Amino acid sequence: MHEMLDTLAYYFTFPFVRNALIVGVLVSLCAALLGVVLVLRRLSFIGDGLSHVAFGAMAVATVMGLSNNMLLILPVTIICSIALMQRQRNKQVQGDAKIAMLSVGSLAAGYILFNRFPPKGGNVSGDVCTTLFGSTSILTLSQNEVWLSLILSIAVCLIYIVFYNIIFSLTFDEEFAASQGINTKAYNVFIATIIATVISLAMNLVGSLLISALLVFPVVSAMRVCKSFRGVVICSAVFSAVCAAGGIVISILLGTPVGATIVASDAIGFALFSLIGRLKGI
Amino acid sequence: MKKIFAILCTLCIAIYATAVPAQEEKYEGPNSMLNLAAKDYPDVPPFYEPLTIQHDLSRLSSTMAYAQLYDMLCNPEQYVGSAVKLKGPYMPYQSEDGEIMHFILVFDMQGCCELSLEMLPTRGANIEYPEMNTEIEVEGLFDICNDNGLRFVALRINRINVVGQN
Numbered sequence A: 001m002h003e004m005l006d007t008l009a010y011y012f013t014f015p016f017v018r019n020a021l022i023v024g025v026l027v028s029l030c031a032a033l034l035g036v037v038l039v040l041r042r043l044s045f046i047g048d049g050l051s052h053v054a055f056g057a058m059a060v061a062t063v064m065g066l067s068n069n070m071l072l073i074l075p076v077t078i079i080c081s082i083a084l085m086q087r088q089r090n091k092q093v094q095g096d097a098k099i100a101m102l103s104v105g106s107l108a109a110g111y112i113l114f115n116r117f118p119p120k121g122g123n124v125s126g127d128v129c130t131t132l133f134g135s136t137s138i139l140t141l142s143q144n145e146v147w148l149s150l151i152l153s154i155a156v157c158l159i160y161i162v163f164y165n166i167i168f169s170l171t172f173d174e175e176f177a178a179s180q181g182i183n184t185k186a187y188n189v190f191i192a193t194i195i196a197t198v199i200s201l202a203m204n205l206v207g208s209l210l211i212s213a214l215l216v217f218p219v220v221s222a223m224r225v226c227k228s229f230r231g232v233v234i235c236s237a238v239f240s241a242v243c244a245a246g247g248i249v250i251s252i253l254l255g256t257p258v259g260a261t262i263v264a265s266d267a268i269g270f271a272l273f274s275l276i277g278r279l280k281g282i
Numbered sequence B: 001m002k003k004i005f006a007i008l009c010t011l012c013i014a015i016y017a018t019a020v021p022a023q024e025e026k027y028e029g030p031n032s033m034l035n036l037a038a039k040d041y042p043d044v045p046p047f048y049e050p051l052t053i054q055h056d057l058s059r060l061s062s063t064m065a066y067a068q069l070y071d072m073l074c075n076p077e078q079y080v081g082s083a084v085k086l087k088g089p090y091m092p093y094q095s096e097d098g099e100i101m102h103f104i105l106v107f108d109m110q111g112c113c114e115l116s117l118e119m120l121p122t123r124g125a126n127i128e129y130p131e132m133n134t135e136i137e138v139e140g141l142f143d144i145c146n147d148n149g150l151r152f153v154a155l156r157i158n159r160i161n162v163v164g165q166n
Helices: A002-011 A015-040 A045-064 A070-085 A095-116 A124-133 A143-162 A164-172 A174-179 A184-206 A211-225 A229-254 A258-280 B002-019 B062-074
Strands: B083-094 B100-107 B114-121 B135-147 B150-157
Touching (some): A015 A164, A045 A124, A045 A184, A164 A174, A184 A258, A229 B062
Antiparallel strands (some): B083 B135
């Protein structure tokens, strides 16, 4: 135990470890906050769909040789998020089918692009594996990426706090919110933009395939022990931050993939909270 | 749908026009950061041993070793002159003009991603290179070199220690 603590103290002297912890905690916190909205609106799968769109956009950005992939990933993901969040009644292709089509189509297109136009001197399967599963992405962030992630995460948290009441209304009863004079269309576009931003950031933490875990696990775990909306929001944010920090620490100590370790921590946390909920009789 | 497609296309063109970096310029730095007077990049004198190791990647977990080497390759200016210790498989590579280069590999925990660091002998070092994929341990000084305008990083070594079979 003492040796492990000494090793951990040594690892914390590395700047990229400190950056990974700060960015990881903030991004997972934002993901949990937005996960509450998505889970309660029965849109949990949208996170998965958007992360695959982000992967496809990243493949295009790599082929184009962009200096910063986020320049393409962010706008493309935001546009797709807005398109998917639009409620379209009586359309031939319904919401869940739309998400599924966009999700697998983007993933396939991205992988084909990587194979046909591999980056110079790169390892295609390694790059794809890292992007999909987030094995070391959070530990290999450039200084610009760290600052961008910090600024966007703090902005998302502040926006959530400022617009908390409107988000609450839109989550539970959109028609009632519209009747109260809230511009629901504009706010839905706004929320879709924030969701896309958080998903683009979260790709660095857990990879494209595991992003849903960051959105869903904290919320459903919090719902096992909390009864109110505010309680669920706070509990899921704390749960997500603790599991992300714990997952990063365990992965650097044991040499396991970072993304998968964070998701495993979330799963164990969910099991614990489910047990607590049962004991409490909720 | 058509509107979204048109917006995406416009966006891609706009981003391509503004965000694609220009062609890489020729590196004008010294042939070796460890020997600023070097006439050629191999011209670096041997260092005194034993070294006081500042970055020991051999004692880190695979996740950390990979991340540390990645940081060294992306931000080499911060590590020039540092004493580094590495452990991993040895990999030779023959370039297009027939020159054989010598690398040590560091894998991530899944084994699908690898990073390599070129090893360059110091002046007069008579190094016997093992077979490919032999597990080796090296200690050396981190360097940034210039090969006719091409910038690259390398580890200057006096010797190679073989610690396992391939």
